[in-house]
Amino acid sequence: MREIGETGQDDWLKRLHVDASGRDQAIEELRCYLVRGLTKSLSHRYGGKLQIEDVVQVALLKILSSLDSFQHRSRFTTWALSIATRIGISELRRHYYRDVSLDTSSSGSKIQLDVEDASANRAEQYEERKELVTKLEKLINETLTDKQRIAIQGTLAGLSVEVIAERLKSNRNAVYKLVHDARLRLRQELESEGITIEDIEMNVA
DSSP, rough: OOGGOOOOOHHHHHHSTTTTTOOOOOOOHHHHHHHHHHHHHHGGGSOOOOOOOHHHHHHHHHHHGGGGOOSSSSSSSHHHHHHHHHHHHHHHHHHHHHHHHHGGGGGTOOOOOOOOOGGOHHHHHHHHHHHHHHHHHHHHHHOOHHHHHHHHHHHHHTTOOHHHHHHHTHHHHHHHHHHHHHHHHHHHHHHHHTHHHHHHHOOOO
């Protein structure tokens, strides 16, 4: 089996094509690379409960179905690892917030958002992402009401509206309004500083 660094961007795309010979071997090489990358970057987050192999299988399906969207702005392996990292973080959040009460937001606990490790991004992209995430954290923690913050925290954690409503002892419509009002407030604050919501969506994991 070749080393991962011996495979260039165009070679990856050709070898992973649905009709390519040796596709299974290319998929296995990519799987091993993603397992190593996620083990290094995500193993200790949120209590270290991530099932790396399961996340990688989901990531591979996403990557293989999205090959046409790869725009050569970074190395293919960087792009693939970024996809796997986002999936892994989402899964970690879901597991973590099943066991952590959202009510902690109303008792002074501040929301903290994740930024992908610098190893999975070019340095300048990482710094830009880190700056935007820090700004969003500050706005969430300082401009939203307690209930809005709880609703946004649950949304970021991937919880369903029903689960958020249950924990808030509320209902679906009330949660939808909380999230809508919170997003509107955040959008207004961001746009006043020349930042669009699209900038945030592109840079928050």
